[in-house]
Amino acid sequence: MTTIAFYGSSLLSSYWNGAATYYRGIIRALAAHGCETTFYEPDVWDRQKHRDMDPPDWSRVVIWEGTPQGLRRAAEGAARTDVVVVASGIGYEDDALRRAVLDRAAPDALRVWWDVDAPATLAAMRADPSHPLRRDLPDFETVLTYGGGQPVIDAYRALGARDCVPIYNALDPATHFPVPPDPRFAAELGFLGNRLPDREARVAEFFLSPARARPDRHFILGGSGWNGSELPPNVHAIGHVGTDDHNAFNVTPRAVLNIARDSMAETGFSPATRIFEAAGAGACLITDAWEGIELFLAPGREVLVARDGADVTDILRDLTAEDAQRIGEAARQRVLSAHAYGNRAEEVTALFARLAQRELQP
Structure with missing residues (x-):
């Protein structure tokens, strides 16, 4: 021992x-x-x-x-x-x-x-x-x-x-796994992350910009610090989301977003915990482009990769519920086998x- x-x-x-x-x-x-x-x-x-x-x-x-x-x-x-x-x-x-x-x-x-x-x-x-x-x-x-x-x-x-x-x-399979959708988190796109100085600009680009481009669709923003910030009217900031709600938050929106912080994007690659949490729950994940993503999930088959907010907007426009389910399940199988x-x-x-x-x- x-x-x-x-x-x-x-x-x-x-x-x-x-x-x-x-x-x-x-x-x-x-x-x-x-x-x-x-x-x-x-x-x-x-x-x-x-x-x-x-x-x-x-x-x-x-x-x-x-x-x-x-x-x-x-x-x-x-x-x-x-x-x-x-x-x-x-x-x-x-x-x-x-x-x-x-x-x-x-x-x-x-x-x-x-x-x-x-x-x-x-x-x-x-x-x-x-x-x-x-x-x-x-x-x-x-x-x-x-x-x-x-x-x-x-x-x-x-x-x-x-x-x-x-x-x-x-992935910790004991804590992150598929659950039924929860109406509290219904949205076209969800993002979960605390408001931090080296995250705000990339959130504005990859999350808020697509929300403004699709004003008829609902977007959900979880994490501490966002209340009081200037958000588009179709973005609902819900504050801190406890880990017991992470699975439901991940599976309920059509897709969920991963955004690297500035420092992580600039120094090597550090796949965020939420990538594996989302994949373990069977969520359809959209991530900003970063070096090394292909070592963990296959772009286009197990994860969708966006270079900027315009890419996110295009992905959402073309993403069907069937495609989202297929991508999420492929990601789940990959992380269960290789990234637990x-x-x-x-x-x-x-x-x-x-x-x-x-x-x-x-």
């Missing part, structure tokens, strides 16, 4: 926490591969008030107070495990927590930096030669990332990482075993 201390934003809440389903899928699958994980998450950003999951039986969860004292107590857990994972974007004094965990990890523990937003992290490090993560990188045996391909691997190595391995998003979290857990456990063996060698 491999024990893991995992420091991340939140396992129990997806509120302002897009990495939640990624963590859940990875850690649940690791449990099936003989790993015992304790997940440490801070009580910040009102996430504990917006839980969409009870503590699971496949991971222990420790909630720590977002104070210096709480941070120190949480970091003590690093001293008792075989593997110590620190993720990006935790939400409370990330640099201080990372250093505290590294300082307290057992001498023979594997130390892993798991970056769930590598493009943004790399941009911050490039802009700041004194960034604390530059100092800490050599203390980690490896960097795992949410994705990014060779550009992210090369960038991390150039900044001092010993190695970098992308662990891409995937069980596949990713095999990669991670094999990597941990190789790193452990390397550390034992004189």
Whole structure:
């Protein structure tokens, strides 16, 4: 049994926490591969008030107070495990927590930096030669990332990482699967994503522009922060959508949209969690064009690819209900066979075993 201390934003809440389903899928699958994980998450950003999951039986969860004292107590857990994972974007004094965990990890523990937003992290490090993560990188045996391909691997190595391995998003078949349509989410096109500065321009291009081009059709926008923004009258902003509603949100509109954030579009490729969530539910997915999509889904057969808002408008004009159903089912079969979290857990456990063996060698 491999024990893991995992420091991340939140396992129990997806509120302002897009990495939640990624963590859940990875850690649940690791449990099936003989790993015992304790997940440490801070009580910040009102996430504990917006839980969409009870503590699971496949991971222990420790909630720590977002104070210096709480941070120190949480970091003590690093001293008792075989593997110590620190993720990006935790939400409370990330640099201080990372250093505290590294300082307290057992001498023979594997130390892993798991970056769930590598493009943004790399941009911050490039802009700041004194960034604390530059100092800490050599203390980690490896960097795992949410994705990014060779550009992210090369960038991390150039900044001092010993190695970098992308662990891409995937499908958790236990949580994302076909369900009956829900009238609350009826629309021609749906998009689910929190409002963030490096997302707004691309949402305007790929989602709002097609909505304006088809004023007689209904569009639905899920995620925090959109209320109060200037939206076309046929766009309905519904606010935060809990993970228990993701399947219905994905299958009810004729199609759902994936839009890469600016940083992800500019640095390698990082297939968003929602790609696999939507595919697992059997949704017809339209995605903006990004390098590497064909490694995960076949354009035209399992996913529809748009270069800009005009492409989205054209796709919607020609997309029949029968075509949408056929594309969604083809995508579902593809991710079930090749892109489930069980596949990713095999990669991670094999990597941990190789790193452990390397550390034992004189």
